[in-house]
Structure formats: structure tokens, C-alpha cells
Amino acid sequence: MGQARTLSISLTGLEGTLVEVEADVSQGLPAFSLVGLPDSSTLQAKDRVRAAAARSGLRLAQRRITVNMTPAWRPKHGSGFDLAIALAVLDAQGDLLTHVPSDTVLLGELGLDGRLRPVPGVLPALLAARGLGLSRAVVPEANLAEARLVGGIEVDAAPDLTTLLHRFGADVPPSPAREPLPAGAAVERGAGSAVDFADVIGQEQARRAAEVAAAGAHHLLLQGPPGAGKTMIAARLPGILPELSTEDALDVSAVHSLDGRFDARGGLLRTPPLESPHHTATAAAIVGGGGGLARPGAISRAHCGVLFLDEAPEFSARVLEALREPLETGDITLHRARGVFRYPARFQLVLAANPCPCGNAWGKGEKCTCTPLQRRRYLSRLSGPVMDRIDMRVDVGPVDLHRSGAEPAEPSAAIAARVGRARTRQAHRYEGRGWSTNAHLPGPLLRTEFAPAPADLALLRHSLSQGRLTLRGHDRVLRLAWTLADLDGEDRPDALHIGEALTLRQADAR
DSSP states (O other): OOEEEEEEEEEETTEEEEEEEEEEEESSSOEEEEESSBOHHHHTHHHHHHHHHHHTTOOOOSSEEEEEEESTTSOBOSSTTHHHHHHHHHHHTTOOSSOOOTTEEEOOEEOTTSBEEOOTTHHHHHHHHHHTTOOEEEEEGGGHHHHTTSTTSEEEEESBHHHHHHHTTOOOOOOOOOOOOOOOOOOOTTGGGGSOGGGOOSOHHHHHHHHHHHHHTOOEEEEOOTTSSHHHHHHHGGGGSOOOOHHHHHHHHHHHHHTTOOOGGGOSOOSOOEEOOOTTOOHHHHHEEOSSSOEEOHHHHTTTSEEEETTGGGSOHHHHHTTHHHHHHSEEEEEETTEEEEEEOOOEEEEEEOSSSSSOOSTTOTTOOOOHHHHHHHHTTSOHHHHHTOSEEEEOOOOOHHHHSSSOOOOHHHHHHHHHHHHHHHHHHTTTTTOOSGGGOOHHHHTTTTOOOGGGGHHHHHHHHTTSSOHHHHHHHHHHHHHHHHHHTOSSOOHHHHHHHHHHHSTTOO
């Protein structure tokens, strides 16, 4: 009887911490103590390890077993520590002829029959392990495809505890024949390719706004009566966005892995995600949260993609106001009693809204049954601070089939090609600066290094002096102008670009 040590990873958000699992088997009354701030799911590892070891041909010694998970002050959560605890205890009681290597991280949940079951968050855990200098990892077979996405670390997988015990020299019978664990349903990649802008009839201004939004990563409000095509346009926006870079794909895949939604059989998630929560969603569902352990919300799952809020005024004020900080910073930090959780949240926000509760206050509004007070209250649910962070506000009116159906609409592929060229120009212009799109161009640089010619700013300065724009709005118009210039292949925006940017931002001003 003695001591042994294995390694695992604890995740706080997407940040990983190395956890040393120390096992001590000594004389005393039989007991199994697990210390180091485990939560309830981690604490239940005692029963899973005991049953899995017995099914694998080994029994835990009738001694005092103490397992310490250091750093002991940091909370541990989840069942991913089961494998590290099991091998540390069996090594400490002398059942392993070969010690677990000191550069190996162990992840996996044990079933009562000894099988290794998959755990969420393997991708961010191994990214953290690689950053900490570890070179090997052991994961369940079901997580092998995900683990292999992390380069620079040697990955081994096992179907059950018995297989690993054989590898470390334990005298146990061969693994019994078991039915394989059911495979998860394959996730269709590129589902957004099934929808195309060619399906959208008319709505030239809204289509133009969607192209500008995609080219510069800008936020967009589409306002109009029901059935005008607002949802169709928003659903097709991810289809014209460029494919994610490797760095962004790792971040997006890590968030989806932690959320348990990642199918690694198709590789990293390269298609920009689209999240479209229902208007009854809570603030925790949108920005992230939960009791004790803060999980990623819709804004993090939409990282590097689109967050679409249909019927935006129907969302609670608390949800809409909670979007203010992520829209500015590109991430979300959630403070809980058990720690501080940070998730990426650099998304494009697309809002769709009716002009009034009944939706008929359009044109002359003859069919509208709402009072003026009801209309004001309805639209005032989108507060001034939220609206000021929206780059473009576009009216989407009813479609006239006689005028709009004569020529076929432009397909997504043609729009995506222009968007790709505009994004390439931005990437070259901002290379080495920490951002790659016009939407994230800092305000001070907009007025110095990237300022248009003074003569071209006359209309914009007039709007600012008249109170039609805030200073934040002034900067967002300049960012829009840069995107319009990139779409036109110009080196710097001129007065025409600034005028169009003002029109796109103030289309709903009457």
C-alpha cells in the first residue's frame, strides 16, 4: 500500500487548469474519501470507480483510501475525473506494474460495467493540456475523433478500464464482450447551404444591407410587416459569410464541445454558426449561466457567426439589455460563487421586428388596430442604448411581385464572392493589429489614421451636430463606409460611401 499520482484537467469556462489526483492507501478503517472541492457529480466517482474496478477484475483494498485533487482550493466539477481517480487508486494499492507517465492527462467517465463513456469539453481540455506542456492524453474511444483535432499531443483511446489496466501491467482477465455504445447522430455540416438568397424575391435594400453586414461583420435590424422576408434574409446570412479560420474554428468547436453539441467526425466547425433562440428564452439561456456552474449561452454558441432574434421586441428587456456589453467587447464574463467563467461572444446580431403589435402599421397603416401608445410602447422595448449599437436599420416592406419578379434574384455564391474579396482587403489592411474586420476598428483610429478626407465628412458632421447621431453612431457610420469602400474595391471611403452608410443606419428615421 502506498501513494500514486495521475493528472487531469479542470475546466472553468474554456480555461483549463492542471489537476493532480493524489491517491493514498493506508491502514485504518475501510473508507473512501475524496477531497479537493469536488461537486456532487465528481464526488459520486467513488461509487463508479469501485464498481468499475470490480467489473474489471480488481477490487479496492479494504483500507483507508484518500484521494486529493489539487489545487484543493479550486472547485472541481463533472465526471471526467473518473479515469484519473481509478488509475491513481489502483496504482497506490499496488495493482499496476507500470506507473502512469507523468506527462499524460486522463479524461473519461466510468460506467458501472467498467466502460469508458464520453465526456464534454475534451477539445478545450486538451488545448489547455498542450499549453501546459503535456504531450500525451488518454480519452474514451467515443472522444477520440475530437481529441485528434488537437495537434502536438499524442492521443490514446480505450473502450474500457480493463484495456487500460492491461496496458499498465495489471493482472486482470481480458475485456468481456460488450455491445458498443450507441454512436451519436451525425451532425449535418453546412446546413445553411440548403437556403439561398436566390429564394428572396425583391427587397434590394435589405439584400444589400445583408451583404454589407457580412462583409464587415456589422449588426443589423430588419423592420417591416409580417411575411416581407425578414426571417428569410437573416437565415441566409451565414451562407455568405467566409469560412472560419483555424483559430476561430477551434474557438467555436471548443464552445460546442463544452456544450455537448460537437460531433468531431466532420472535423472542426468551419461554417459560421447561426443561433435563433425563441423570444421566451431567459437571460441565462442567451448570455450563459445556470446554478453554480455557468454554461455557455446562445451568444457564445453564435461566436464568429450570427445571433438572430426574431420578433425582437417580444424578448424580455433583461435579455436585450444583457447584450450591451458582449456587443462591445466580443466576450462574456459570468461571475458565480464557484468561479469566474469567460466565454467568447463575438457574434453578428440580427434583429427582426414588426412595426407594431399587430404588424400592420405599414404605409398608411389602414389595417392597423393598434393605438399610437401601443405602437410607441412596442418599439420602445428596443432601448436606445441597444439600438445605438446596431449598425444598420433597414425597412423591409411588402413585396410587389409585378416589379420584383421580372429578373431572377442573385444567388448566395455571387454575393459570397464579393464578401470574400472585401474580407480579404480588410485582413490585409489590419494585419498584425489584433482585429480583421471593419466592425472592430477602434474609434480613435477612425478619426486619425483611417479618417476619410475632411471634405467627405461634411454630411456626417452635420448629422452629428443636429443630434441625429451619437458619437458611437458616428463611428459606426464610418465603419460602414469602410465596408462599402471595400465592396467597391476603393482604398478609402468617399462622400458617396458615407452617404450610403448614413442611409443604411437611419433608414427607419422618418
